[in-house]
Amino acid sequence: MRTYLSRIAIAVAVLCVVPLAAWPAAAQAQGTQGAQKSPSYTMPEYNQFTACQQEKDPASKVNCLDGFVKQFPNSTLMQYVDLLYYQTYYQLKQYAKAIDYADKLVALGDKTELGSRISAAEFRVQVFPYAYNSKAPDYQDQLTKQRDGALQAVKLLQQYKAAPNSKLGDADFKKYTSVDYAAAGNADLQLKDNADAVQAFKSALESEPNDALTEYHLGLAYLALTPAQSLDGFWSLARAVDLKVPDADKVQDYLRRAMLAYEQPGCTPQVDPQVTSLLQQAANSPARPATWTLPSADDLNKIRQSSDTSNIIAVVKSLSGGGDGAQQTWLAFCGAEYPEVVGKIIDVNKSDTYADFMVYTGATTQDMQAATTANMDVKVWTAPPPPGTAPAPAAPANGAAAQANGAAAPAQITPQPDALRLQKDDGIRFSGTLVSYDASPFLLHWDDVKVDPSIIPQRSAPAKHAPHR
Numbered sequence: 001m002r003t004y005l006s007r008i009a010i011a012v013a014v015l016c017v018v019p020l021a022a023w024p025a026a027a028q029a030q031g032t033q034g035a036q037k038s039p040s041y042t043m044p045e046y047n048q049f050t051a052c053q054q055e056k057d058p059a060s061k062v063n064c065l066d067g068f069v070k071q072f073p074n075s076t077l078m079q080y081v082d083l084l085y086y087q088t089y090y091q092l093k094q095y096a097k098a099i100d101y102a103d104k105l106v107a108l109g110d111k112t113e114l115g116s117r118i119s120a121a122e123f124r125v126q127v128f129p130y131a132y133n134s135k136a137p138d139y140q141d142q143l144t145k146q147r148d149g150a151l152q153a154v155k156l157l158q159q160y161k162a163a164p165n166s167k168l169g170d171a172d173f174k175k176y177t178s179v180d181y182a183a184a185g186n187a188d189l190q191l192k193d194n195a196d197a198v199q200a201f202k203s204a205l206e207s208e209p210n211d212a213l214t215e216y217h218l219g220l221a222y223l224a225l226t227p228a229q230s231l232d233g234f235w236s237l238a239r240a241v242d243l244k245v246p247d248a249d250k251v252q253d254y255l256r257r258a259m260l261a262y263e264q265p266g267c268t269p270q271v272d273p274q275v276t277s278l279l280q281q282a283a284n285s286p287a288r289p290a291t292w293t294l295p296s297a298d299d300l301n302k303i304r305q306s307s308d309t310s311n312i313i314a315v316v317k318s319l320s321g322g323g324d325g326a327q328q329t330w331l332a333f334c335g336a337e338y339p340e341v342v343g344k345i346i347d348v349n350k351s352d353t354y355a356d357f358m359v360y361t362g363a364t365t366q367d368m369q370a371a372t373t374a375n376m377d378v379k380v381w382t383a384p385p386p387p388g389t390a391p392a393p394a395a396p397a398n399g400a401a402a403q404a405n406g407a408a409a410p411a412q413i414t415p416q417p418d419a420l421r422l423q424k425d426d427g428i429r430f431s432g433t434l435v436s437y438d439a440s441p442f443l444l445h446w447d448d449v450k451v452d453p454s455i456i457p458q459r460s461a462p463a464k465h466a467p468h469r
Contacts, residue, residue, distance in 0.1 A: 040076040049077050053084060058091045079105055079112035086123060095131035099124045103145070106152065114160055121153035122176060125183045140191060147187035147196075153180045174207035181207070182214045189221055197221040198229075209286050212243035216251060223258065230262050230296075234278060235288035242283040252279075264297040267334035267435075295328050303332040312341050313363050315434075316375060320442040334434055337448075342429045345422060346374040353383040355420060359428055368427075376444045378430060380451055382417045419451045421459070429455050 048071065052064035065085055068075070075081070082105040089098035105112060105120040128146045133139060154177050161168050185200030201218035205211060219236030222229040237255040241248045252275070259278075260271045274294065281292060318329040343361035350356075358374035422428060432449035 045072050045075050045077055048072070049075075049080065052081075058088050061088045062092070079108055079116060082108075083116065083120070086120065090123075090127065093130075095127050099127055099131050102127075103149065106149075106156075114156065114163070118153070118156045118160055121149060121156055122180075125150045125153055125180055128183070134190075143187040143191050147184045147191070147193075150180045150184035150187070154184075178204045178207035178211065178214070180204075182211070182217070185214070185217060185221065189217060189224070192224070194221050194224040194226075198225070205286070210243055212240050212245035215243060216240035216245045230258075231293060232288055234259055234262075234294070235282055235292070238275075238278045238282035239286065242279060259294065262296060263294060263300065263331060265300065265331040265334060266336055270331055270334055295331060299328065300332040303328055312338055312361060316361065316442075316444060319437055319444065320375070322439060326439070330437065334436075337431070337433050339431050340429060340452075341376075341432065341446075342368075342427065343376060343378075344368040344371055345424055345426045345428055346371065347424055348422070350382075350420065353385055353415075354379055354381045355422075356380075357422065357428060373441075375442055376446060378428070378432065378446045378449055380419045380430075380449045381413045381415045382420055383415050385413055414450070416451055416453075416456075418453070418456050418459075421457045422451070422455075426457070427455060 045068075048064075048068050052061055052068055055061040055064050061084070065081055065088070068081060069078075082101045085101035086098040086105070089095070089101065102120040102124040106117050106124075108117070125146070128142075128149075132142055132146070136142065157168070157173060157177055157180070160166055161173050181200045181204035185197045185204060188194070188197035188200055198218065198221045201214050201221060204214045205218065208214065215236050219233045219240060222233030222236060234255060237251060237258070241252045241255065245251055255278075256271055256275050259274060260268065263271065265271065278292075282288075315329060315333050319326045341361060343359040345357050346360055347358040348355060349358070357378040357380065359376040359378050360368055360371035360374050361376055362368045362371060429452040430446075430449050431452075432446040434444065435447045436445045437443065438445075
């Protein structure tokens with residue numbers, strides 16, 4: 001919060017109608033008008049106040065002001081006394097006391113100039129992070145007063161902006177109201193008044209739409225709602241990253257983890273392309289379009305429950321159909337283990353350590369027998385894999401990249417060298433794990449495969465030769 005609010009200079013006296021430095025001359029001129037208009041204070045009051053104003057040492061100035069208040073508790077100069085108090089306590093770095101006197105000046109209402117109240121209100125908003133003590137018993141009261149004070153500052157600015165001959169330009173008005181709304185939102189966020197925090201941050205962004213920190217805090221507020229508005233929260237966090245929020249890499253990592261917890265896909269790496277896509281889209285749109293969405297964990301569980309996980313045919317049909325349905329199916333079933341899959345070998349690609357069986361699986365035996373094109377790439381280790389990441393399966397003929405690559409090969413591999421005896425047009429039955437798929441032409445990739453030994457042809461016996469005479 002301190003970093004956020006300290007961007008704007010503490011001094012906003014440009015809004016003050018009667019600057020303090022001009023007070024002695026103005027008061028003296030008023031005193032020379034004689035009987036035409038008597039001043040509302042006495043000369044002792046004026047002299048004492050002037051002495052306090054001219055005091056250079058901050059601690060001595062506070063003592064002088066204390067003496068003035070004790071001697072003249074009902075003085076009409078009290079608005080200027082409060083102004084001197086909060087400015088001096090700020091010099092002394094006694095921020096809580098500085099805020100107290102700024103609040104007293106604002107509370108004078110119409111008894112003091114509007115510009116002076118605005119300056120005091122903006123002062124309290126911007127100094128609060130230095131005074132706030134989150135461990136104090138009254139921390140909630142501190143936050144509540146900050147929230148109320150920030151919203152009061154907005155009202156005063158609106159009143160000043162609407163006044164005849166106002167000198168407050170649109171740019172300054174937007175700058176100050178954005179800071180005030182953001183300060184109110186931050187207080188609401190810490191008070192767990194998340195709905196109010198959302199509204200305050202949105203109001204701040206109406207004035208400053210490219211403020212990265214406010215966008216970040218809006219994302220946090222969306223995610224803290226009950227129930228959470230997760231999609232809006234993800235969008236705001238992504239936009240904050242695009243706008244170069246401080247520690248953008250950490251914010252992006254938090255976004256990734258939040259999206260992963262929201263979806264709970266079968267393969268963790270599935271969320272990475274989603275984050276990349278979200279960052280690209282959020283960079284061009286402050287508000288989340290209705291067309292952008294993500295399936296929740298409940299959505300994916302419904303897909304899993306509505307499909308027989310042992311029936312790979314239904315999964316293949318959905319994935320090969322493309323579109324959003326294919327994406328959600330893959331999120332649900334990526335990384336799934338299947339105990340028994342059958343098919344026909346269309347082709348075999350062999351290496352020193354594994355074999356890629358290009359396999360077709362279909363709904364019926366007749367369908368598989370008639371097939372000439374593979375829809376699955378079944379990777380079988382025939383020798384221990386080399387240390388580290390296992391080699392990738394053979395790439396599709398058109399070089400299409402597999403979507404959402406899964407995890408690396410399992411740490412413990414039991415090679416099946418006998419699987420090399422399987423040939424083109426043989427039937428195959430295996431268990432394995434889904435790791436990725438190519439959309440076009442469609443090809444489903446498997447790993448951690450174990451071929452049923454009973455379908456592997458027996459080793460041929462060596463031919464017998466007739467004995468020589």
